[in-house]
Amino acid sequence: MGLRPNLLTRRAAGVASTTLALLLSTAAVGVVPAVSAFSAAPGEVCAEPADVHSDARVKKGGIAEHEPNELTAAQVREREADLAIALRDRANHRAGAQAASPLAAVTIPVVVHVIQRDATRAGGNIPDSMITSQITVLNQAYSGATGGAATAFSFQLSKINRVTNPAWYPIVQGSSAERQMKTSLREGGKNTLNVYLGELSDDLLGWATFPQRKLNSMDGVVVLSESLPGGTAANYNQGDTGTHEVGHWLNLYHTFQGGCSGTGDSVGDTPAEASPAFECPTGRDTCTTAGLDPITNFMDYTYDSCMYQFTAGQASRMLTAWNAYRAA
Ligand SMILES: [Zn+2]
Numbered sequence: 001m002g003l004r005p006n007l008l009t010r011r012a013a014g015v016a017s018t019t020l021a022l023l024l025s026t027a028a029v030g031v032v033p034a035v036s037a038f039s040a041a042p043g044e045v046c047a048e049p050a051d052v053h054s055d056a057r058v059k060k061g062g063i064a065e066h067e068p069n070e071l072t073a074a075q076v077r078e079r080e081a082d083l084a085i086a087l088r089d090r091a092n093h094r095a096g097a098q099a100a101s102p103l104a105a106v107t108i109p110v111v112v113h114v115i116q117r118d119a120t121r122a123g124g125n126i127p128d129s130m131i132t133s134q135i136t137v138l139n140q141a142y143s144g145a146t147g148g149a150a151t152a153f154s155f156q157l158s159k160i161n162r163v164t165n166p167a168w169y170p171i172v173q174g175s176s177a178e179r180q181m182k183t184s185l186r187e188g189g190k191n192t193l194n195v196y197l198g199e200l201s202d203d204l205l206g207w208a209t210f211p212q213r214k215l216n217s218m219d220g221v222v223v224l225s226e227s228l229p230g231g232t233a234a235n236y237n238q239g240d241t242g243t244h245e246v247g248h249w250l251n252l253y254h255t256f257q258g259g260c261s262g263t264g265d266s267v268g269d270t271p272a273e274a275s276p277a278f279e280c281p282t283g284r285d286t287c288t289t290a291g292l293d294p295i296t297n298f299m300d301y302t303y304d305s306c307m308y309q310f311t312a313g314q315a316s317r318m319l320t321a322w323n324a325y326r327a328a
Pocket residue numbers: 055056057244248254
């Protein structure tokens with residue numbers, strides 16, 4: 001545990017590390033055969049459970065090169081309106097002394113479900129050490145230790161639940177099997193982070209649900225097990241898929257949400273970005289509005305070695321959403 005080996009390269013992400021990452025990527029082709037071996041029928045990747053907004057992270061060149069469930073402008077408006085309602089409800093409850101005061105610091109209990117096909121590593125049997133390293137990565141990212149703003153959140157592993165079930169391996173995004181899996185496994189209240197680890201459909205790195213006013217059994221994050229620190233997913237194996245998906249779970253959009261116009265990702269200090277950034281394109285600037293593209297932000301699509309920060313605006317948005325949706 002401790003600091004990730006290349007924490008320093010994260011701060012100096014540039015041409016050199018990008019080149020290295022590309023070489024590693026070439027050398028690693030075939031290391032994760034199960035990822036490329038699975039492919040879904042065209043069109044299937046855009047399916048989304050109608051009652052749950054979710055968001056994902058994709059690899060460059062993956063089967064699902066476009067976001068399987070990128071939010072539309074209408075869905076963002078709907079979510080922002082819902083946040084306003086949730087905040088008003090909370091304020092009303094507080095006025096009636098039925099709800100606790102807003103929190104400024106939050107420790108999130110984490111239940112990790114390891115979905116396995118069998119007892120082999122290729123069948124999803126990753127060691128506990130990768131999971132505890134992932135918790136360390138979350139705590140570093142959300143405390144600002146990797147170079148970004150400190151957020152209110154810390155994470156405490158409460159349980160590792162190992163489940164062998166070939167019917168859930170891979171975990172297929174938007175499938176009835178995913179619903180069945182989550183319905184039978186999810187633990188805790190709205191404040192409990194349920195993480196489902198396994199092989200994933202469509203070459204995805206992960207996906208997550210946004211907070212909702214009423215607890216939904218689909219609530220949680222799904223993460224490619226080999227994206228955890230020390231995993232085999234080249235360029236995506238330092239645990240930042242977990243960091244990114246938890247960002248969605250805490251109500252963050254992608255930095256490229258909405259492109260160059262409008263309210264973008266609804267955060268004031270993340271410069272607008274026309275489209276996702278991949279690898280580590282230092283100096284990228286896709287909008288005429290102020291600021292370079294936020295390629296080092298955890299909510300973009302760059303390599304793990306390239307992303308290292310949340311902004312103060314994102315930290316504020318997450319805490320507001322916590323108090324609106326997930327606080328007791
Ligand atoms: Zn995402």
